Amino acid sequence: MNFNTDIKYLKGVGSVRAESFKKLSVDTVGALLRNYPRNYEDWNKIYPIREAPIGENCCVKAIVSQAPVKVKIPGGRLLTKTTVTDGFGLLNITFFNNKYISNMLKEGEEYYFFGKIGINRYSAREMVSPTFRAETKDTGIIPIYQQSGTLNSKTIEKCVRQALGEIGEIPEFLPEGVISENSLCSLDYAIRNIHFPESYEALERARNRLIFDELFALQLGLLSIKSLNSENITDCVVKLDKTEEFCRLLPFEMTRAQKKAVGEAIDDMRKTEPMNRLLQGDVGSGKTAVAAALVYTAAANGFQSAMMAPTEVLAEQHYRTFQRLFGGTDIKVCLLTGSMKQGEKRVIKEKLESGEIDFAIGTHALIQQDVGFARLGLVITDEQHRFGVNQRTSLSQKGNNPHVYVMSATPIPRTLAMIIYGDLNVSVLDELPAGRQAVETYRVGQEYHERIYKYIKKHLDAGRQGYIVCPLIEEGDSDIVPAEEYYKILSAGAFSDYRVGLLHGKMKPAEKDRIMRDFAAGAIQLLVSTVVIEVGVDVPNACIMVIENAERFGLSQLHQLRGRIGRGTEKSTCILVSDAQNEEAKQRFDILCETTDGFKIADVDLKMRGPGDFFGKRQHGLPRLALADILSDTRLLFQAQKSAAGIIADDRSLSKPENARLRRQVETMFVKNYGV
Numbered sequence: 001m002n003f004n005t006d007i008k009y010l011k012g013v014g015s016v017r018a019e020s021f022k023k024l025s026v027d028t029v030g031a032l033l034r035n036y037p038r039n040y041e042d043w044n045k046i047y048p049i050r051e052a053p054i055g056e057n058c059c060v061k062a063i064v065s066q067a068p069v070k071v072k073i074p075g076g077r078l079l080t081k082t083t084v085t086d087g088f089g090l091l092n093i094t095f096f097n098n099k100y101i102s103n104m105l106k107e108g109e110e111y112y113f114f115g116k117i118g119i120n121r122y123s124a125r126e127m128v129s130p131t132f133r134a135e136t137k138d139t140g141i142i143p144i145y146q147q148s149g150t151l152n153s154k155t156i157e158k159c160v161r162q163a164l165g166e167i168g169e170i171p172e173f174l175p176e177g178v179i180s181e182n183s184l185c186s187l188d189y190a191i192r193n194i195h196f197p198e199s200y201e202a203l204e205r206a207r208n209r210l211i212f213d214e215l216f217a218l219q220l221g222l223l224s225i226k227s228l229n230s231e232n233i234t235d236c237v238v239k240l241d242k243t244e245e246f247c248r249l250l251p252f253e254m255t256r257a258q259k260k261a262v263g264e265a266i267d268d269m270r271k272t273e274p275m276n277r278l279l280q281g282d283v284g285s286g287k288t289a290v291a292a293a294l295v296y297t298a299a300a301n302g303f304q305s306a307m308m309a310p311t312e313v314l315a316e317q318h319y320r321t322f323q324r325l326f327g328g329t330d331i332k333v334c335l336l337t338g339s340m341k342q343g344e345k346r347v348i349k350e351k352l353e354s355g356e357i358d359f360a361i362g363t364h365a366l367i368q369q370d371v372g373f374a375r376l377g378l379v380i381t382d383e384q385h386r387f388g389v390n391q392r393t394s395l396s397q398k399g400n401n402p403h404v405y406v407m408s409a410t411p412i413p414r415t416l417a418m419i420i421y422g423d424l425n426v427s428v429l430d431e432l433p434a435g436r437q438a439v440e441t442y443r444v445g446q447e448y449h450e451r452i453y454k455y456i457k458k459h460l461d462a463g464r465q466g467y468i469v470c471p472l473i474e475e476g477d478s479d480i481v482p483a484e485e486y487y488k489i490l491s492a493g494a495f496s497d498y499r500v501g502l503l504h505g506k507m508k509p510a511e512k513d514r515i516m517r518d519f520a521a522g523a524i525q526l527l528v529s530t531v532v533i534e535v536g537v538d539v540p541n542a543c544i545m546v547i548e549n550a551e552r553f554g555l556s557q558l559h560q561l562r563g564r565i566g567r568g569t570e571k572s573t574c575i576l577v578s579d580a581q582n583e584e585a586k587q588r589f590d591i592l593c594e595t596t597d598g599f600k601i602a603d604v605d606l607k608m609r610g611p612g613d614f615f616g617k618r619q620h621g622l623p624r625l626a627l628a629d630i631l632s633d634t635r636l637l638f639q640a641q642k643s644a645a646g647i648i649a650d651d652r653s654l655s656k657p658e659n660a661r662l663r664r665q666v667e668t669m670f671v672k673n674y675g676v
Helices: 014-022 029-033 153-166 176-181 187-195 200-231 243-249 256-269 287-300 312-325 342-354 389-396 414-420 446-461 483-492 509-521 555-562 583-594 598-609 611-615 634-650 657-674
Strands: 039-042 057-073 077-085 090-096 110-119 125-128 131-134 141-144 276-281 304-308 333-336 359-362 376-381 403-408 425-429 440-444 465-469 500-503 526-529 542-547 573-577
Touching (some): 029 153, 039 057, 057 090, 141 153, 153 187, 176 634, 200 657, 256 287, 256 403, 287 304, 312 333, 333 342, 376 389, 446 542, 446 573, 483 526, 542 555, 555 583, 555 598
Parallel strands (some): 304 359, 304 376, 333 359, 376 403, 542 573
Antiparallel strands (some): 039 141, 057 110, 110 125
């Protein structure tokens, strides 16, 4: 048996259970062993029942003193009760809807019980639905796995034990030098102890090794892409820098940061090696003007440009903006989206192929097979984390190694950005253009709703628009009103005389686009929305935003949301509604109310909340990482980057025989998760 063995051939699995495993993306023995526990229960420390801490999860060892008794309760549910004792204390145990408990717990026999200790209404100690085991060698630090349907954690644990017993010693893929210079344990030790740790120290060593492996493969992949790109030769070398000429067309003065960003990109575009650069800047920092300067210079040198946006509405907005910026010049701009009529698309594609159009703005429609360019020299992607490397590459393949420029509105500390975007050089816009108004931000409690509604109405009556943002509902949330329900309450109640719209992630893309178009056109006065507006169109007329249950959002996310307002000449206000009294929530609200500097906010967010809220589960467009956390595992990230750089310096394509296993690791990560 090896890592590639089909999971159904593992003893205890079979074809039926294999189908359940596939729902967890586990189809081989290797995938099972790489399906790491999501948590652990410490069954090592056994508490006497009388001393077990109230309100905490702990383990007790006790004899079943009373056979389990089944009771039917209202709603047809089944309740099973029993009492256990360790000879000194009694513990009442209750199970819900488990008809097998009577067969599993035998009176007079001893078991380990793990769960939260509570006090019932008779002041007796109790556990509700604990996990339990007979006295066997399987106690200790117990892994808890993500479950899927009939596949529970205990079943997965048994299968992992079976696999580890049959697999033999797990072979290494890291070079011996990398292992020793980073003081790493063996892969065999790491896999065995991530599932069944001998101790917490062993678990920590295992985690460090496996986190290093992920970050090492990530860095190898990114550095290899960057290194191989440096071998490419572009036909799109810029000889004439037309930045000053373009700046004279603008009705405003570019900021120092904008000029620097343009200069860095033009320097790249003068080289025979194609540019691969990221422009990151805060909301409203002027990324569009920087992109326009590059398009202008590219056109002056005889090259076409293409810009890809994640939604049709955003693409349409960019089209209008660039038409305005290039008004009075001979630069011809077109829009290409999926919803356009076939006849319109055909005409545009013909003009792109003949070179009549200088600049194409669109959505994924730009990367369709039948779209061609006469001389594509510059590729720009907006809100780059919405696209994978494969989509950037697809657009680049429309030309002969064109220059690539990607833009993101999520501020990330510069050093970290240079690591995360290892295949890109980084430019930063860290100042706002003159005239851009800071959004005033206030935090209030739920009792202010009536006053908030009056404040919103005052702006709507004056011809302005506003947003009300609701958090996403998670399982167990009973105190939060869903966006759909809130919309119904407002449109039938406080705002029945106003044009209220609803926008949320479960809507079809065409419906979302229609709502945003209506809002941008003024047909909707007040938009009730979830976080889908975080990346949205500019609506200069929107000057008021209310964020409900603001404690449910990360700091950077709150900052991104409020960036939807303050885009016009009117004073804009963001109201954070929250009753949260904990110290962390207060600190987050204080920093938002004090500053609109996205980079400062990002730094605080990383320190306070960590990467979960900052990047989300998808790690900002990077390959999925099972254990590694790009921000909290910074030390290991730097170690991995250093070791990866040494390998790539010697073998940039990982084609040497001794690097074959490394190459497979990188391909597994990038092809399966990244689509490259």
